[in-house]
Amino acid sequence: MRGQIARLKARQVDRHKDWVEKTSTALARRYDLIRVEALPIGTMTRSACCTVEEPGRKVRQKAGLNRSILAHGWGLLVVRLEQKVPGRVERINPAWTSQTCNTCNICGIRDGEVRENQAVFRCRACGQQANADVNAARNIALGHQ
Numbered sequence: 001m002r003g004q005i006a007r008l009k010a011r012q013v014d015r016h017k018d019w020v021e022k023t024s025t026a027l028a029r030r031y032d033l034i035r036v037e038a039l040p041i042g043t044m045t046r047s048a049c050c051t052v053e054e055p056g057r058k059v060r061q062k063a064g065l066n067r068s069i070l071a072h073g074w075g076l077l078v079v080r081l082e083q084k085v086p087g088r089v090e091r092i093n094p095a096w097t098s099q100t101c102n103t104c105n106i107c108g109i110r111d112g113e114v115r116e117n118q119a120v121f122r123c124r125a126c127g128q129q130a131n132a133d134v135n136a137a138r139n140i141a142l143g144h145q
């Protein structure tokens with residue numbers, strides 16, 4: 001049983017590394033400048049992230065398994081990107097990316113109540129409605145913080 005679990009985990013790690021390698025290579029080939037969401041300090045602590053030499057060490061100390069996998073995978077992806085295309089990766093502080101309207105951000109409108117719920121973003125200034133993650137991702141792509 002123990003052996004089975006260990007093998008399963010090893011396979012998951014392999015798949016995970018494979019995903020990081022393929023994704024970072026694809027992004028590096030396709031884009032001149034890659035802007036990524038800089039995760040809050042709390043999720044990027046050393047325990048959850050992240051050296052290429054020792055991926056996954058101490059990850060289990062994090063509270064939620066899914067969350068730590070996500071945080072670890074993301075951190076590792078960013079690290080590999082920065083190694084593959086140094087100087088072409090920008091980390092964007094996500095503090096306002098969920099509250100800022102992607103359409104009328106030109107006016108600098110930041111409305112704390114624009115998220116109707118977790119999934120929907122609706123701007124009270126210009127009426128734009130979008131998937132909340134898409135709106136935030138567009139802001140990150142534009143380098144807005």
Ligand SMILES: [Zn+2]
Nearest residue numbers: 101104123126
């Ligand atoms: Zn707007």
